[in-house]
Amino acid sequence: xxxxxxxxxxxxxxxxxxxxxxxxxxxxxxxxxxxxxxxxxxxxxxxxxxxxxxxxxxxxxxxxxxxxxxxxxxxxxxxxxxxxxxxxxxxxxxxxxxxxxxxxxxxxxxxxxxxxxxxxxxxxxxxxxxxxxxxxxxxxxxxxxxxxxxxxxxxxxxxxxxxxxxxxxxxxxxxxxxxxxxxxxxxxxxxxxxxxxxxxxxxxxxxxxxxxxxxxxxxxxxxxxxxxxxxxxxxxxxxxxxxxxxxxxxxxxxxxxxxxxxxxxxxxxxxxxxxxxxxxxxxxxxxxxxxxxxxxxxxxxxxxxxxxxxxxxxxx
Numbered sequence: 001x002x003x004x005x006x007x008x009x010x011x012x013x014x015x016x017x018x019x020x021x022x023x024x025x026x027x028x029x030x031x032x033x034x035x036x037x038x039x040x041x042x043x044x045x046x047x048x049x050x051x052x053x054x055x056x057x058x059x060x061x062x063x064x065x066x067x068x069x070x071x072x073x074x075x076x077x078x079x080x081x082x083x084x085x086x087x088x089x090x091x092x093x094x095x096x097x098x099x100x101x102x103x104x105x106x107x108x109x110x111x112x113x114x115x116x117x118x119x120x121x122x123x124x125x126x127x128x129x130x131x132x133x134x135x136x137x138x139x140x141x142x143x144x145x146x147x148x149x150x151x152x153x154x155x156x157x158x159x160x161x162x163x164x165x166x167x168x169x170x171x172x173x174x175x176x177x178x179x180x181x182x183x184x185x186x187x188x189x190x191x192x193x194x195x196x197x198x199x200x201x202x203x204x205x206x207x208x209x210x211x212x213x214x215x216x217x218x219x220x221x222x223x224x225x226x227x228x229x230x231x232x233x234x235x236x237x238x239x240x241x242x243x244x245x246x247x248x249x250x251x252x253x254x255x256x257x258x259x260x261x262x263x264x265x266x267x268x269x270x271x272x273x274x275x276x277x278x279x280x281x282x283x284x285x286x287x288x289x290x291x292x293x294x295x296x297x298x299x300x301x302x303x304x305x306x307x308x309x310x311x312x313x314x315x316x
Contacts, residue, residue, distance in 0.1 A: 014089035029127035047216040054164035095140040123287040132287035135165040139291040142171045155199040162203035181261025251300035266295045
């Protein structure tokens with residue numbers, strides 16, 4: 001019975017998030033989105049969007065599959081990307097629940113999933129940003145592979161993830177931290193991490209070779225200027241980060257000493273992740289910071305509930 005009710009709840013959360021993204025991102029901007037995709041396939045899009053081809057490829061596949069049922073181009077695009085969003089959110093919530101169940105009770109794990117779902121509305125910006133949620137799903141799949149000792153799939157995940165967002169490479173830092181914390185960082189795992197990085201690098205470079213290396217208008221200097229603009233700081237960035245991030249940072253800090261070595265190291269690594277985000281992203285686009293919640297939410301649950309079931313003995 002519990003499995004059935006959990007299934008209903010997680011599916012409902014996925015439907016809610018899909019509806020929200022459809023209402024705020026997809027439906028109001030269909031014309032812009034169609035133009036955006038057309039420019040990617042005709043190699044006329046500006047970097048880095050030109051090189052983020054995973055979502056347009058999957059979306060195009062779904063649109064083709066839906067063509068016999070929905071001949072109208074606009075509604076075919078809407079339904080295809082709603083379906084992609086639903087699959088993504090369903091994967092996120094089920095994967096996060098499975099990840100949390102490795103350390104927490106059913107109730108605490110569901111609390112964690114609900115917390116992640118609550119963050120999504122304020123992380124939803126722009127008109128073609130669902131790829132950030134796909135990146136979150138890839139991070140979760142990576143964490144599950146790491147925890148379940150199925151890390152031989154990491155090179156594949158890093159290669160596919162590089163077609164969506166470059167930031168998937170940071171998952172390798174968490175992979176190394178996990179095994180450093182458990183004292184299981186063997187030579188094989190170091191070589192595997194290197195192989196995964198080389199696969200990521202090959203895809204990263206290969207896409208740029210295929211489409212041609214183009215100068216990006218979104219330079220670090222531009223991001224630094226935007227992120228330090230006083231008006232934007234006061235009216236947008238600080239309120240967003242205080243409401244959506246600060247509480248989790250405080251709770252994670254309170255749980256720091258009782259957390260395992262992996263979460264302590266990963267929590268500290270978020271400083272580097274945030275610094276990279278500060279230089280190469282817009283701080284008011286919080287969706288790119290979503291992977292950080294995969295570390296902060298478990299630590300926050302520990303601070304709130306006191307629960308923490310230790311991992312199984314390490315495989316050396």
